[in-house]
Amino acid sequence: MSGANGVTETREPMLELDEIHVYYGNIAAVKGLSLTVYPGEIVTLIGSNGAGKSTTLRAISGLLPVRRGTVTFQGRKLNGVADHEVVRRGIAHSPEGRRIFPKMTVDENLDMGAFLRKDKEGIAEDREMILELFPRLRERISQKAGTMSGGEQQMLAVGRAMMARPQLLLLDEPSMGLAPVLVDVIFETIVRIREQGTTVLLVEQNALAALEVADRAYVLESGSLKLHGPADELAEDQEIVSAYLGG
Amino acid sequence: MAATATSVVVPATIDRKAVFQRYATYAILFGVVVWLGVNLIHAPAQFFSAGAEGLNNGMLYALIALGYTLVYGIIELINFAHGDLFMLGALFSGFLLTTVMGQTTSTLLGWVLLLVTLVATMAFCGGVNVTLEFVAYRRLRRAPKLAPLITAVGMSFILQFIGLKWNGSTPQQWPTILPEGSFGFGGFEVDYSLLAVVAVTVPVLLLLKWVVTSTRQGKAMRAVAQDQDAARLMGVNVNRTISFTFLIGGALAGTAGVMYQQVVGTTAYNLGYQMGLIAFTSAVLGGIGNISGAVLGGLLIGVIQGFNDGLPYGFHQKWSQTVVFTILILLMVFKPEGLLGRPTTEKV
Ligand SMILES: Nc1ncnc2c1ncn2[C@@H]1O[C@H](COP(=O)(O)OP(=O)(O)OP(=O)(O)O)[C@@H](O)[C@H]1O
Ligand SMILES: [Mg+2]
Numbered sequence: 001m002s003g004a005n006g007v008t009e010t011r012e013p014m015l016e017l018d019e020i021h022v023y024y025g026n027i028a029a030v031k032g033l034s035l036t037v038y039p040g041e042i043v044t045l046i047g048s049n050g051a052g053k054s055t056t057l058r059a060i061s062g063l064l065p066v067r068r069g070t071v072t073f074q075g076r077k078l079n080g081v082a083d084h085e086v087v088r089r090g091i092a093h094s095p096e097g098r099r100i101f102p103k104m105t106v107d108e109n110l111d112m113g114a115f116l117r118k119d120k121e122g123i124a125e126d127r128e129m130i131l132e133l134f135p136r137l138r139e140r141i142s143q144k145a146g147t148m149s150g151g152e153q154q155m156l157a158v159g160r161a162m163m164a165r166p167q168l169l170l171l172d173e174p175s176m177g178l179a180p181v182l183v184d185v186i187f188e189t190i191v192r193i194r195e196q197g198t199t200v201l202l203v204e205q206n207a208l209a210a211l212e213v214a215d216r217a218y219v220l221e222s223g224s225l226k227l228h229g230p231a232d233e234l235a236e237d238q239e240i241v242s243a244y245l246g247g
Numbered sequence: 248m249a250a251t252a253t254s255v256v257v258p259a260t261i262d263r264k265a266v267f268q269r270y271a272t273y274a275i276l277f278g279v280v281v282w283l284g285v286n287l288i289h290a291p292a293q294f295f296s297a298g299a300e301g302l303n304n305g306m307l308y309a310l311i312a313l314g315y316t317l318v319y320g321i322i323e324l325i326n327f328a329h330g331d332l333f334m335l336g337a338l339f340s341g342f343l344l345t346t347v348m349g350q351t352t353s354t355l356l357g358w359v360l361l362l363v364t365l366v367a368t369m370a371f372c373g374g375v376n377v378t379l380e381f382v383a384y385r386r387l388r389r390a391p392k393l394a395p396l397i398t399a400v401g402m403s404f405i406l407q408f409i410g411l412k413w414n415g416s417t418p419q420q421w422p423t424i425l426p427e428g429s430f431g432f433g434g435f436e437v438d439y440s441l442l443a444v445v446a447v448t449v450p451v452l453l454l455l456k457w458v459v460t461s462t463r464q465g466k467a468m469r470a471v472a473q474d475q476d477a478a479r480l481m482g483v484n485v486n487r488t489i490s491f492t493f494l495i496g497g498a499l500a501g502t503a504g505v506m507y508q509q510v511v512g513t514t515a516y517n518l519g520y521q522m523g524l525i526a527f528t529s530a531v532l533g534g535i536g537n538i539s540g541a542v543l544g545g546l547l548i549g550v551i552q553g554f555n556d557g558l559p560y561g562f563h564q565k566w567s568q569t570v571v572f573t574i575l576i577l578l579m580v581f582k583p584e585g586l587l588g589r590p591t592t593e594k595v
Contacts (some may be wrong), residue, residue: 063476087482099477101470112470115463116482164482 012075014039014199015060015091015168020069020079022052022059029055031223032069037168037201042194044202044210044231047220053203054096056220057170060201061093062086073168088116092166096173096203098157102146106137109145109156113163122165129196130159133189150177158186162193169193172203187213211235268581275577286558293557295435301553302546303441303510306448309545310503311526313455313538314376314496320536321472321492322388327399328379330523331406332497336372336504337514338414340364341421351422361424365447365505369498375406376497377490385486403519410516418515425509440510451502452542455495459538464491472536528575534588543586548574 015037022030030052037043045053058064060071062083071078073089081089092113100109110130114123131138134155140148145156158174171190175183183206191213194200204210211217214231227234287294311333318326344350344364350357379402387395425443429436459465467488470478475485507522508514529548533540548571556564578586 061480063479082484083479084482084484087480093480095477095480099474099480101473101477103473104469108466112466112478112481115466115470161480 011038013037013072014041014074015201016070016072017056017060018070018072020056020059020071021067022055022064023067024055024064029223030059033220033223033225034069035218035225035228037199039167039199040194040197041216042190042200042202042214044204044207044214044217045220046204046207046210046217047226050222051220052223053220054172055223057093057095057172057201057203060086060170061091087164087166090167091170092161092164092168093170094157094161094172094174096176098150098153100145100153100156100160102144104145106141106143106145106148106156109160110137110163113160114165117163117165123163126163126165130162133192134159151179151182154178154182154186158189162198166198168199168201170201170203173205174202175204175206175209183209208235271581282560283554286554286560290559292435293559294554297553297557298550299437299441299553300557301550303438303444303549304552305546305549306444307503307507307522307545308526308529308549309542310448310451310499310506311522312529312533312541312545314500315527315530316533316535316538316541317492317496319530320538321468321489322384322395323392324384324395324399325527326379326384326496327396327523328402328406329376329496329500330519330521330526331403331410332372332376332379332519333500333504333507333522333526334410334514334516334519335375335406335413336368336501337508337518338410338504339371339501340368340505340508341419341514342413343367344424345421350424353424353426357424361505361509365502368501368505370501372501372504373494373497376493376500380490380493385489407516407519410519414514414516416516418513421508421512421514423509423512444506444510447502447506451499455499455538458495464488468492525571528571532575532578532585534585537585537587540585540587547586 013036015035017033017035019032019034020030021028021032033052033056035043035045035056045056047053055064059066060078062078062081062085066079069079073091076089078086078089087093101112104112110127114126117123131141136152137155137159140152145153148156154174154176158171161169161171174190175186178186187209190200190202202210202214211231211234216228217231217234218228219226219234283294311330314329314332315326318324318329344360348360348364350360383398383402384395387398426439429438431437457465459468467478467483468491470481470483471485471488478488479485503522507518525548526545529544530541531544532548533542533544535541551574552567552571555561555570556567562570
């Protein structure tokens with residue numbers, strides 16, 4: 001497959017969706033979506049409500065079956081792999097609506113993020129790195145996650161996903177419900193996560209902010225790909241801005 | 248303006264309700280203390296033997312209640328077949344120890360084989376419970392709540408039918424390894440059976456607590472109980488974790504089955520109905536889904552029943568169930584989430 005806007009990519013893709021179809025019962029939510037993420041990229045998936053963005057992420061992590069088409073991750077086929085095996089392959093998913101474990105403490109939640117890992121030292125390192133990124137979490141380390149504010153829970157959800165030390169991080173609306181200052185913190189964090197060598201596939205309502213940090217973007221409409229291209233070009237396209245980005 | 252007005256009124260009504268509840272609780276507790284005190288002074292020996300008897304039953308209730316609460320905690324299913332699983336455990340225990348291994352008296356070999364029977368029955372009931380989940384409940388996990396519930400009722404009938412074929416329609420008497428009788432302890436008589444039940448139940452409960460709080464499987468259980476999809480994303484094998492929960496619940500029912508068969512010495516195919524109902528009540532009383540709550544509820548109901556049945560000033564055995572369920576209803580009115588439950592159903 002060629003890369004964005006006809007520029008031929010020589011790198012091997014990290015994640016490749018090829019014409020995938022995802023259903024809820026008999027209703028198709030994603031229809032023939034193709035998408036490629038290269039190592040080290042931040043790719044954003046944008047589109048209006050109900051376009052199928054979260055569905056796409058859920059299909060990648062195996063929470064939903066892919067009815068047709070293939071998902072390939074690092075050269076290996078991912079569809080059909082058991083849901084709990086996906087994280088072992090190197091994909092961590094911070095889901096829509098945070099989904100932290102409400103009755104566990106912040107510390108226990110982070111610990112759950114590293115559920116499959118055995119390297120005690122690496123886990124301790126990553127925990128420290130995440131608490132550096134989100135000092136607020138350190139202050140609340142023994143608090144039950146369910147009693148934290150929405151913004152704090154969002155940081156925890158991102159931190160928990162990072163505890164898996166993934167190669168690819170799926171983030172579903174990480175800035176949802178955050179105060180503007182915290183939105184900035186989240187986007188800065190995403191850039192820093194990429195600097196540490198993690199590839200990011202980002203779903204965002206806040207499309208303009210997402211386009212600012214992303215390398216490339218895919219625009220989804222009613223389950224199908226509308227267009228894709230370099231993020232800065234999409235951000236400048238007046239038609240797109242008014243139609244999809246609410247600008 | 249309206250907002251300020253209500254914000255003044257609402258806390259006041261909540262306060263009044265809380266105060267009323269507190270005084271009602273004090274009044275009930277005061278009544279219970281007076282009742283126990285009068286009995287203690289009037290007949291101390293009876294008081295302690297009734298309490299011990301109650302504790303004995305209470306531990307069995309607790310073991311069975313844990314099976315209800317663990318399963319409810321993780322998949323929000325009331326496993327109606329659980330009481331009947333306990334009944335099968337009691338039958339299996341008698342069958343293995345007496346029919347297969349020919350043990351009828353309290354010899355050293357008998358005690359060793361009783362221990363073997365305990366382990367085998369735990370494995371048997373755990374296995375049956377895992378099978379029930381695998382063949383029936385698993386398929387219905389995404390179905391409306393009523394479907395697995397009715398399936399559980401159906402499973403209860405199936406297990407009862409197996410019990411009926413195995414045990415026969417009339418109660419069956421078994422020789423026991425546990426000696427009858429009691430020994431003197433500080434001027435009171437303590438049954439050997441109580442000692443044996445304590446010696447088995449307490450370590451089993453400690454082991455369970457350790458598994459749930461400190462092991463990887465326990466962590467997985469708590470994660471699945473709180474959010475199945477999130478647990479999947481962490482790499483937790485949800486199916487295996489649910490199987491594991493049924494395994495533990497079944498093993499606990501098996502433990503109770505062996506204890507019952509040895510202490511009471513009689514089995515019946517419909518044994519699971521009444522014991523199961525009371526154990527379920529214990530789980531609800533303690534706060535369904537809460538492990539400590541199930542133990543507390545079981546012990547409480549056992550002891551209350553023991554006192555009610557055995558004390559000179561009580562309602563005696565024929566009112567036993569009435570007393571238990573009256574307490575349950577009163578508690579549900581004042582504290583619907585159970586003794587240790589949180590208003591938002593605390594799980595595992
Ligand atoms: N559990 C479900 N059952 C049935 N249909 C669903 C379910 N979840 C989502 N859908 C439908 O699938 C479509 C895509 O939903 P999805 O959650 O992927 O949208 P989205 O792009 O993430 O939207 P948003 O920006 O609002 O989060 C929608 O039409 C939605 O109604
Ligand atoms: Mg979404």
